[in-house]
Amino acid sequence: MAVISIIIPVRNRKEYTRHILDQIYTQISQTNLDNISVIVIDDGSTDGTPEIICAQFPEVKLIQGDGSLWWTGAICLGMEYALEKLSSDYFVWVNDDISISEEFLMNLNDICxxxxxxxxxxxxxxRDRTYPDWIVFSGMVNKKLIRSLDFFAKEETKEVDTLNGNIAIIPRSVVDKIGLPDSDKFQHYGGDFEFVLRAKNAGFSVVLSRKIQAITDYQMTDFIRYMPPWMQWKIQPNLSKRKEIIIGFTNLKSHYNIWHQVNINSYGAKYIPSWKYFIFYFRQIIKVLSSDFWSQNKIDQEINNYFKQQNVPSAIAKAIMSQINSK
Incomplete structure (x- = not known):
């Protein structure tokens, strides 16, 4: 059997960590899949996460960071360990805030x-727990995120351009050829997209499979924080919240931070001059501020089109529009 390493980056989410590890080890014990190892990279948690792992899951290969790894750096450390210490054939990225399907590990083992x-x-x-037909993390085709199970209407596995890193299976052949994700340019967001794009450009196939599934509790607030900044600006009711949106352009925890956006837009460039980041920043600020002068018809049309593209459940769409119109 293939040697498989599941790599989970965590920080200060001990209940999520406990839950995902409990699921994985329950399935391992039920299926006798002793070819699967679990590597957890804890990036400086202060909530007792590493202590829980050591006490309740002694089988875990625990790597501890100092809080400066972020998602991509943690993934790289885990992959290095899996490569050098475990001679793994497959590296499996898994985020801690999901609930894996009952047949997850069996399907994973069959694939590998x-x-x-x-x-x-x-x-x-x-998929979302409340609205199971809504895919909240998957992949992208032609720069469009895959949000509906209709994507798999004819095939269980389909070719895509890139993937989210919430669940991804990477064979060793990919790492041997292109190396690890770029943790310098993409510290937190974009490390998954960039790595998969680089692999595809190197000749590897990239597919999305409905055989590998999980669910998560995707709240309306989660959806809102991934919306374009100007849309978030229209939703937020007060100055303090709007200030947070502006700060997001220079916050690595924000998906729209300027380094992530410029680096992914300039994918493949050997050098990106600093002025590109400044120009991008000011253009985004202008777009956000100018949205206050757009007609309501334009705003409604743009946001409703976005909802359609994202396959947003009607209850969530109505709640967001109600929030905007009540301002």
Whole structure:
């Protein structure tokens, strides 16, 4: 059987960490899949996460950071460990805030044991618990996120351009050829997209499979924080919240921070001059502020089109529009 390493980056979310590890080890014990190892990279948690791991899950290979790794740096450390210490054939990225399907590890093992998958990256899908037909994390085709199960109407596995890192299966052949994710340019956001794009450009296939599934409790607030900044600006009711949106452009925890956006837009460039970041920043600030002068029809049309693209459940869409119109 293939040697598989599940790599989970965590920080200060002990209940999430406990939950995902409990699921994984329950399935391992039920299926006798002793070819699967779990590597957890704890990036400086102060809430007792590493202590819980050591006490309740002694089988975990625990790597501890100092709080400066972020997502991509943690993933790289885990992959290095899996490569050098465990001689892994497959590296499996898993985020801690999901609940894996009952057949997750069996399907994972079948995928990794199939010779057809030794040269392709396979992504899984994460669905919302309340609205299970809504895919909240998956992949992208033609710069559009895959949000509906209709994508798999004819095939269980389909080719895509890139993947979210919430669930991704990477064969060793990919790492041997292109190395690890770029933790310098993409410290927190974008490390998954960039790595998968680089693999595809190197000739590897990238597919999304509905056989690898999980669910998560995706709240309306989660959806809002991934909306474009100007849309968030229209939703937020007060100055303090709007200030947070502006700060987000220079906050690594924000998906729209300028380094992530400029680096992914300039993907493949060997050098990106600093002025590009400044120009991008000021253009985004102007767009956010100018949205206060747009007609309500334009705002409604833009946001409703966005909802349609994202396959947003009607209850969530109505609640957000009600919040905007009540301002």
């Amino acid at each position: 044991d199939s010779p057809v998958n030794c040269n392709r990256i396979i992504g899984g899908i994460v």
